[in-house]
Amino acid sequence: MQRIYLDHAAATPVDKEVVELVARVSTSAWANPSSIHAQGLRAAKYIKDARERVAQFLSCQSEEVIFTASGTEANNLALFGLTRAHKKEGKRILISALEHESVRACAGRLAKEGFIVETVPVNKSGELSVSEVEKRLTKSTIMVSLMAVNNEIGTVLPIAEIGKMLLKNNKERHTHGLPRILFHTDACQAAALFPLNVNTLHVDALTLNGSKIYGPKGVGALYLRRGTKIEPLVYGGGQEQGMQSGTENTPGIAGFGLAIECAEKICEKEFDRLNHLRAVCIKRLSVAFPKIQINGSATSYAPHILNITLNGLDAEAAVVYLSGKGIDVASGSACVQKSAKQSPTLKAIGLSAGEMKSTLRVSFGRTTTTDNITKFVTTLKSISSFIRL
Structure with missing residues (x-):
């Protein structure tokens, strides 16, 4: 049975070219990249090339790219590293109600350290307005952290517009001797399909994730x-400009660089293809389930994520049944499912506890076809009558 994978928002399959590069680097450049002998320099060259590829994608300088062990670790470095380095200037932080658990958990920890964390609300579509952010800025605000694309409902936040607003505010703050507000965005869900120019986004920090x-x-x-200015989280040999001590994961970093280069080449075409698949999926689901509820923005959305509520359906049971029939979907983000907590994102857009239990996330990717969509919808319809809450 050939499986149908519709959980790309949790993790994408590894590109064949990337697999080949990772394998090649693992066997040919295994030396410590900090060593100055030939083998060490060979490993260091792979890291240098990957850093330049990421820098090209982001339109930044290569020395502005710090490799980490995950997107979560990068978010931790941004939240903890930036706020702790600037705590004498202010202790107020803004995050959105849609943030990934890694940002939310960091903010919770910072609150225990004496920082004031305020959550910016969103509307029922998960949309966040620039004005809602701006009106919460105070003299002691030092950081705003907002995700670019929500991983559960796919709503796209207006990062560039908020960046422009903060740029204007920071110019005014400078004239009054107030601290500059730092702007971080978690762009993990955006990188495969959206252009990410840090200069047009006006961000000070941006997170990416290989998976x-x-x-x-x-x-x-x-x-x-x-x-x-930033404080490191890990101390030791001073790798990654002192920000991420520890011997670098040369094969992984090399693969990351190639993956982001490949994504950049096809992102526009793939965006349009997935947008079409998403529309097909919505149309067919609406025929099969006339009372279906589509969660998230109808205008500002990522084409690879579709979040639906089918009232009365036992979503977790549906995930298990569908998996048994060769179709992989999710009943929420992987992090939330593992913790067995209610989704903060679904709660933020007004879903009840019962509706959350009837909510599925379907996320498309490079391997998804129209036939996959058809089989998913027909299979879900066939099991929906007996998988009830």
């Missing part, structure tokens, strides 16, 4: 604007 761009797991990256 969301058809790259290897266990590697991520943080863009950090040159000259931005």
Whole structure:
């Protein structure tokens, strides 16, 4: 049985070219990249090339790219590293109600350290307005952290517009001697399909994750604007400009660089293809389930994520039954499912506890076809009558 994978928002399959590169680097460049002998320099060259590939994608300088062990680690470095380095300037932080658990958990920890964390609300479509952010800025605000694309409902946040607003605010704050507000975005779900130019986004820090761009797991990256003060989380040999001590994962980093280069080449075409598949899926689901509820924005959305509520359906049981029939979907984000907590995102857009239990996330990718969509819808319809809450 050939499986149908519809959970790309949790993790993407690794691109064949990336697999081949990771295997090649693992056997030919296994030396410590900090060593100055030939084998060490060979490994260091792979890391240098990957850093330049990421920098090209982000339109930044290569020295502004810090490799980490995951997107979560990059978010931790941004949240903890930036706020702790600037705590004398202010202790107020803004995050959105849609943030990934890694940002939410960091914010919770920072609150225990004495920082004031405020959550910016979203509307019932998960949309966040620039004005809702701006009106919450105070003299003591030092950081705003907002995700680019929500991993559960797919709503796209107006990062560039908020960046412009903060840029204007920071100019005014400078004239009054107030601290500059740092802007971080978790762009893990955006990188495979959206252009991410840090200069047009006006961000100081940006998070990427290899497992969301058809790259290897266990590697991520943080863009950090040159000259931005930050404290490291890991101390030791001073790798990654002192920000991420520990021997680098050369094969993973090399694969990450190639994955992001490959994604950049096809992102526009793939965006349109997935947008069509998403529309087909909605149309067919609407025929099969006339009372279906589509969660998330109808206008500002990522084409690879579709979040649906089918009232009365036991979503977790549906995931298990569908998996048994060769179709992999999710009943929420992988992090939330593992913790067995209610989804903060679904709660933020107004879903009841009962509706959350009847909610599925379907996420498309490079391997998804129209036939896959047809089989998913027909199979879900066939099991929906007996998988009830």
